[in-house]
Amino acid sequence: MRDDASWDEDVRLAVFRAFAAHGRAPSAPELADAAGGSLAVAKQALHRLADAHHLVLDECEHVVLAHPFAAKSLGFSVMGSHTLWWGGCAWDSFAIPHLVDGEPEVLVATRCPGCGQPHALVVNRTEPPEGTQVAHFLVAAARMWDDVLHTCGNQRLFCCESCVDAWLAETGQAKGSVLDLVTLWRLARGWYEGRLERGYRRREPGSAAAYFAETGLTGPFWAAAAGV
Template sequence: MDIEELRLGVYRGFAATGRAPDPADLAKGLRATPEEVARGLRELADRRHVVLDGAGRVVMAHPFSAVPLGFSVMGAATLWWGGCAWDSFALPHLLRGEFDEPEVVVATRCLGCGTAHAWAVGRDAPPPGDQVAHFLVPVAHMWDDVVHTCGNQRIFCGEACVGHWLERTGHERGYVMDLPTLWRFARHWYDGRLDRGYVRREPDAAAGYFREVGLEGSFWGL
């Protein structure tokens, strides 16, 4: 079985339907056995292309999520769970060609006060708004527990709501960015992920990207 075809099957399935592809469907499409697909998914997880649960099911294939983590992303005909603020803002940039979604509606709720928020997020410019995104887990530890990390990359009404949430939860402050920075951050991070031959960035390339979009400090390993 071609492991790259399996990766593409997972990602393109998410792109087309908003849901993780069923392993049986992947096996049928790849003319593989369920055991081969299960081994392939574990290999993709080891390479950090997908995140699996304890039963071996795909939970995340960034920027797609099979579980709700605080965001919904609505396209013209498809609804996705947004894995986090970063991933939700990335979807219109990734979804091109046969999956073309030049603008999506990203919806969430502020963890500080419960206020609902929604933005039309497109490719040309950041959406307007004074809200801020708070990332809790530093980049060096984001893969320690990916679901926890993504579930704590959220958007708040502003700094005051971030402070209320931190006080209530006992968490230490992470990294706060405005919506334009979040949009720039998401814009090209996943470039090529729906194409054959995609290669994840090495740490030096990732650090260069972080600097390019305006991130700074030890939180990002800079």
């Protein structure tokens, strides 16, 4: 008899592979197929996966986030040669070409929250995109899962740091961490490695902090907690 962990992994793979291939969450029949024909078993697995921070469910038990993929707009569209995705945030949008084998280059489109300027960047696996834009991360690493939709909605691309400062002044929020495009690309490059494969394991705090440090992100903001 199969245990919960075995069903969880089958359902997890069904979710992530549907997003990767089609830019959407799996349908109810697809979820049921992954759980031996039982939608009830699939939904139980989804809740366990959400509790373990593999994905995010809404109040109707629909998958809304399966990093780096999103089921709704959080400020980024990511267009490949064959698939169009919603990117969960700046970090996730830059990660998609590194994760999806058949899409080595994508067009990431967004608007600056500070001034509304549209931005479109070609992101690939080979080298960081050129540009003077910056990413601003509002929520520190240790608190990212407190309200992950809020966190992702506030990992955005701005024209420059002055646009970040203007947006913070307008919204009354404290400054977080500002990354140039090279650092953002390095952060995204290997963070989700193996997520589409069986047996994927999330990083523990120590390995997460070490990964951040390798990309040049250190200090209290990037001190990782369990579940990052």
